[in-house]
Amino acid sequence: SGGGLEVRAGALGVPVVRVDDEGQTGVGEVELVAPPADSLAYVMFTSGSTGRPKGVAVTHADVVALACDERFAGPAHERVLFHSPHAFDAATYEVWVPLLRGGCVVVAEGEVTAGAVREAVGRHGVRGLFVTTALFGVLAEEDPGCFAGLGEVWTGGEAASCAAMGSMLAECGDVGTALVHVYGPTESTTFAVCGALSREDVAGGSVPLGLPMDNTRAVVLDAG
Known part of the structure; x- marks a missing residue:
């Protein structure tokens, strides 16, 4: 009690x-x-690029910087579905991007299935959704039209399936649902680069990663 x-x-x-x-x-x-901007918001363990688990320290300023990115200014991120575990950095987007911008967090009631996505959109007015590449592939294979009604679907984290993305865009691309491919290690506070995709983008067998987020610089390295 x-x-x-x-x-x-x-x-x-x-x-x-x-x-x-x-x-x-x-x-x-x-x-x-109010905590100092450089004080810790959370510490999250990840294998990172080295394969050796280590703690990543993310500050309040880092979280605010993510939420203030201009890509989240539109209506697509005013009502976001919160379904990720709290210990997964995608939750930083799902909770703090809508809340710090005056929006709404809709908490998922259970497993994220195609039916649950449709209900979240139709019943709760969800407009923004992030799903891992693996989950996106499952949903797109089961019911690629389940994303219709969302403003933007963000997905990334692993090698993308062009077939799954093509199916989703074929079903939902013409009804105003954008598909955004993202990449970013935990150290960069959830996302580092992102880009909206077209059917032409996914037809060639590889998927572009997009452009850097605000106040972020992406550097392409060679073997040296």
Whole structure:
């Protein structure tokens, strides 16, 4: 119960704010202080490009920089489906991009299936969705039209399936749903480069990665 949680929190010395009682702040007065921009928002372990797991430290400024990217300014990211685990950096996009821009987070009620995507769009008005390359492939194979009604579908993280992307664009490209291919290691705060795709882009057997996100520089290296 709520009372039990309050007692337990008080025993641990954790401040409690009772928002349902006007003028009451529970255990003492709580002063809300904005954290410094360079303080940590989260630490996430990833294999990165070395294959050796390591902790990646992401600051509040990094998260705000992602949310402020001009690519998220349109209506496609005003209502975003939150379905990723909290420990997956895609959750940074799903939660903070819409919230810090005055939008809405729609929390998925279960497994993300083609039917769940259709319901999220039709019932909850979801307009923005990120799915991993693997999940995108499953959804596009099962029901490529399930993405219709979304403003933008972002996908990436692994080698892309041109067939899956082609199927989705054939079903949804003409009804205003954009497909955006993304790439970015955790160190770059979720995404580093992105680009909207056309049917011509995916017809050649390889998929372009797009252009750098705001305030990001992409460098192509050779063997040296």
